[in-house]
Amino acid sequence: MAENTDQAVLKLDSASLGYGSFTVLSDISMSVCKGQVVAMMGGSGSGKTTLLRAATGQIRAQKGVVAAFGQDIAQLDGEQLRRTRKRMGVLFQQGALFTDLNVFENVAFPLRELTRISEAQIQERVLDKLDAVGLRAAAHLGISEISGGMARRVALARAIVLEPELILYDEPFAGLDPISMGITAQLIRDLTDRLNCASVLITHDVAESFAIADQVYIVGQGRLIAQGAPAQLRDSADPYVRQFLRGEPDGPIAFNYPVTPAFEAWLKNRTTRP
Ligand SMILES: Nc1ncnc2c1ncn2[C@@H]1O[C@H](COP(=O)(O)OP(=O)(O)OP(=O)(O)O)[C@@H](O)[C@H]1O
Numbered sequence: 169m170a171e172n173t174d175q176a177v178l179k180l181d182s183a184s185l186g187y188g189s190f191t192v193l194s195d196i197s198m199s200v201c202k203g204q205v206v207a208m209m210g211g212s213g214s215g216k217t218t219l220l221r222a223a224t225g226q227i228r229a230q231k232g233v234v235a236a237f238g239q240d241i242a243q244l245d246g247e248q249l250r251r252t253r254k255r256m257g258v259l260f261q262q263g264a265l266f267t268d269l270n271v272f273e274n275v276a277f278p279l280r281e282l283t284r285i286s287e288a289q290i291q292e293r294v295l296d297k298l299d300a301v302g303l304r305a306a307a308h309l310g311i312s313e314i315s316g317g318m319a320r321r322v323a324l325a326r327a328i329v330l331e332p333e334l335i336l337y338d339e340p341f342a343g344l345d346p347i348s349m350g351i352t353a354q355l356i357r358d359l360t361d362r363l364n365c366a367s368v369l370i371t372h373d374v375a376e377s378f379a380i381a382d383q384v385y386i387v388g389q390g391r392l393i394a395q396g397a398p399a400q401l402r403d404s405a406d407p408y409v410r411q412f413l414r415g416e417p418d419g420p421i422a423f424n425y426p427v428t429p430a431f432e433a434w435l436k437n438r439t440t441r442p
């Protein structure tokens with residue numbers, strides 16, 4: 169299929185997403201274009217990782233369309249989906265590294281699996297990406313010898329090593345100290361500009377994401393609550409947006425996971441009666 173250059177790299181059109189008959193997010197429309205950093209924000213359990221799973225084809229939209237590179241993901245067969253996935257880099261929230269491989273081999277893994285480039289090129293690309301995350305000299309270390317924040321940065325280097333056209337970062341700042349956080353945010357911005365790729369930044373961190381994002385989407389209560397450029401959202405009078413951006417405990421966004429009939433049935437079964 170011929171691709172139009174101004175086409176969105178990732179586009180959701182009135183998509184409902186969830187698991188089985190459980191809908192997490194309804195009626196989500198958003199688009200991410202080349203060269204853009206789009207931040208996806210929302211409270212814990214609001215459906216951010218679910219959205220990432222829909223973008224990578226791990227789950228299918230219950231309603232509406234999720235399209236990557238102009239193609240509806242639900243229409244792709246296994247081989248087409250694999251080819252589409254090769255064009256994406258993903259930093260998973262639980263970014264499991266291979267504990268039996270050292271730092272270098274973890275980052276080299278996608279290159280060995282998915283390309284046929286020479287050992288010299290592999291070394292150059294891996295050291296270059298490790299350098300970008302400040303861990304060039306940690307290349308030889310085992311995964312058990314690095315800290316949690318370092319592991320996060322290794323996972324980041326692995327997500328970008330194929331220089332993909334679409335990069336999805338799920339909580340890239342989790343476990344990072346403030347300096348690493350600022351550097352990582354700038355790295356995401358620089359990579360997006362240099363590779364002219366599209367980046368989706370899933371995070372709770374308002375300061376870092378607002379500093380680098382072109383567009384921000386906020387999800388909550390099962391839907392898209394707000395969208396706009398960072399400056400627009402900062403000035404928003406919407407109570408959801410204000411509560412989220414200021415981290416206020418009281419407001420329309422509830423802290424507690426809502427009680428469901430499934431929970432009540434489970435609790436009733438557990439309750440020991442006198
Ligand atoms: N595999 C699954 N099967 C069924 N329900 C799931 C599954 N994964 C997540 N959920 C539910 O979907 C909802 C959204 O979860 P999701 O992981 O997308 O949230 P999130 O916004 O990424 O949260 P966090 O900020 O804590 O990572 C939650 O209610 C969760 O319990």
Ligand SMILES: [Mg+2]
Pocket residue numbers: 216217218261338
């Ligand atoms: Mg998540």
